[in-house]
C-alpha cells in the first residue's frame with residue numbers, strides 16, 4: 121500500500137506497525153502532529169495502545185521508562201526544548217537499558233525562539249547513551265522506527281534509540297510512502313520479550329544504588345552494548361532490505377565515492393539535495409562523493425576510517441555547532457581518523473542552522489570550496505556557510 | 512479510631528540500611544502489610560531510595576522501580592498503563608512511595624498530572640518534613656520554626672519562617688476519590704486507610720507523618736512518642752477525605768504544641784513568641800478542619 125504522508129504521519133505509521141503498547145507524549149512544534157496522529161489512531165481503534173496524556177516531556181519520558189520497565193513496548197516523541205527537558209530521563213532510560221524508541225524532530229534551541237530544522241537539540245543528547253538515526257526521507261522515517269525497535273530490543277544491545285527527522289522539511293511535507301504489510305512487520309519485529317521486568321512473582325529492584333566498586337562495570341556493559349549495536353544495525357538494515365526491498369546501508373551510506381578525491385559528510389535532509397549537487401559536479405568531471413552519516417550513535421568510526429584512507433579532502437557539514445569549537449560531527453569524524461595513517465584535509469561547514477534553507481546553490485558553493493581545499497590546501501578549519509555580512 | 516488486626520506478614524526484611532529509629536521504615540512496613548506482595552512499587556530519590564539496600568541487595572518483597580526525584584506521579588501512570596496493556600491492572604496494586612520534598616516541591620507537577628489523569632495507583636508521601644537524604648534541608652513541608660541546614664538559626668533567628676504547605680489539601684482540590692493523613696504512631700489507623708485506598712479505583716493519596724530522629728534531633732527511642740504527640744497536639748491531625756467528604760479520624764483533647772516541640776532539637780531555639788505563633792496557627796487550622804468536616808457532611 122502506498123500513501124501520501126508527512127514525515128510525522130509516517131512516524132506515527134511506524135509506531136502503529138511496530139504495535140507499540142504504551143505511548144506518552146507532550147506536544148511541541150514541530151513534533152505535535154505525531155502526537156495528534158497517534159491519538160487519532162488510538163481513538164479509532166487502529167492502534168491498540170495505552171496513551172498517557174502527560175503534563176510535560178520530562179514526565180513523558182519518565183512514564184515510558186516506567187511502562188517499559190513493566191515489560192511493554194513504548195514510544196514517545198519530542199523536539200528541541202521538550203527534548204532538553206527530558207535530558208535527565210534520557211540518561212535514565214539508557215542507564216536502565218530500556219529499548220525505548222522515540223521520534224525526535226530536529227528544531228533549534230532558543231533563545232532566540234526558532235522552530236525550524238537544526239540538529240543542536242539531538243546533538244546535545246549525544247552522551248545520554250541513546251542510539252541516533254538521522255533520516256533523509258519520510259519513507260526512511262517509517263522504516264527507521266521499525267528497524268530501531270529491532271536493534272534496540274536485541275538482547276546484546278538493550279539501549280534506547282532516536283529516529284531523527286528534520287523539522288518541516290520532513291515533519292510537515294508530504295511524500296509518497298510505501299506502507300509495509302503488517303504481517304511482514306510482525307514477522308520481522310516479534311512482540312517485545314524483556315529478560316527482566318517489574319513482576320510481583322519475582323520481586324527485584326531496578327535502578328538501585330551502586331557503589332563505586334561496580335558502577336564502572338555497569339557503564340562498561342553499556343559501552344559493549346553500543347559496540348554490539350554497530351553490528352546489529354548493519355545486520356538489521358540488511359535483513360530489512362531483503363524483506364522490504366529498501367536498503368539504508370547500515371550506519372553510513374556512500375554516494376559516488378568510488379574514486380572520489382573529495383567527500384562531503386552530512387546528515388539528515390540536506391543529503392537528498394547533495395546527491396543532485398554531486399551528480400552535477402561529477403558531470404563536470406570533479407571526483408567528488410557524498411557520505412550520509414545515518415547513525416551518529418554508535419559512531420561509525422570503522423566506516424569513516426575506511427573512507428578517509430581513500431580520499432584527500434573530507435568536508436563535514438554540521439547543521440548544529442558545539443559552542444567553543446566547530447560542529448560535533450566534524451569533531452568526531454576528525455577524531456576517528458587521527459589514529460590511522462590516513463591524513464585527508466578536513467574542513468567543517470556549519471550550514472542550515474536555525475532552519476536556513478540548505479539550497480542546491482549553497483551546497484554547490486560549499487562543495488566547490490572543498491574542491492579548492494584539495495588544490496590550495498586548508499584555508500580555515502571552520503566555515504559558516506551563507507553567513508549574512510560574513511566572509 | 513479504628514480497631515483492627517494488623518497481619519503478621521512482613522514484606523520488609525532485615526538488612527535495610529535506615530538510621531536507627533527511622534519513622535519512614537515504620538511507614539513502609541505498615542503500608543506493605545496492607546497492600547500485600549501483589550504490588551509494584553516505585554520510589555524516587557529520597558531516603559527510601561537508599562534504605563532497601565545497595566545493589567545487588569534488596570530488602571523488600573515487592574518489585575521496586577527506582578526513579579528520578581521528581582517523577583513519581585509520572586512513573587505511576589507508566590506502570591499503570593503497562594499493566595493495562597497486559598490486562599493485569601485489576602490484579603496488581605501500584606504504589607508510589609516518596610518523601611515530602613519529592614512530593615510537595617519538585618514532584619508536585621507529576622503528582623498533579625497523575626491525579627488529573629485518574630491513574631489507578633496509591634501515592635504515599637512519607638512526611639519527615641525536610642530533605643533528609645541530602646542532609647536536612649528545608650522543604651515546602653517543613654513546619655514554621657524548624658531548624659534545618661538551609662534555615663540555620665544564627666544571630667538572626669532564621670529558622671523556617673513559612674508554615675508547612677498542606678499537600679493533602681492540594682490533593683483534595685484535585686477531586687480524587689481518596690485522600691488521607693496517617694501517622695506511624697497509629698498503625699491500625701494507617702493500616703486501615705491503606706486498605707481502604709486499595710479497595711478504591713483511581714488516584715489515592717496518603718500523607719504519613721514519619722518522625723526522623725536524625726533530622727529532628729531527638730533520640731531514636733522516642734520516634735513513636737514524637738509522632739503521637741504531633742497528633743495529640745493537633746500539629747498533624749489525622750483525617751480522611753472520601754469523594755470530598757471530610758472525616759476526622761480522632762479528635763483528641765489537645766495537649767499544648769509546646770509538649771510536642773520540646774522533644775526535638777530542631778525547635779530548641781524557639782522563644783515564647785514563636786511558640787505562641789505556632790499554637791495560634793495550629794488552633795486555627797484545627798478549627799478549619801472541623802468546619803470542613805461539618806460543611807461536607809451533607810455531600
Ligand SMILES: Cc1ncc(C[n+]2csc(CCOP(=O)(O)OP(=O)(O)O)c2C)c(N)n1
Nearest residue numbers: 556557558580610611612613641642643644
Ligand atoms: C533533580 C534532582 N535534584 C536534586 C536531587 C538531590 N536529592 C536527592 S534526594 C533529595 C531530598 C529528598 O527529600 P525528600 O523527598 O523529603 O525525602 P527524604 O530524603 O527526606 O526521605 C534531594 C534534594 C536529585 N536526586 N535530583
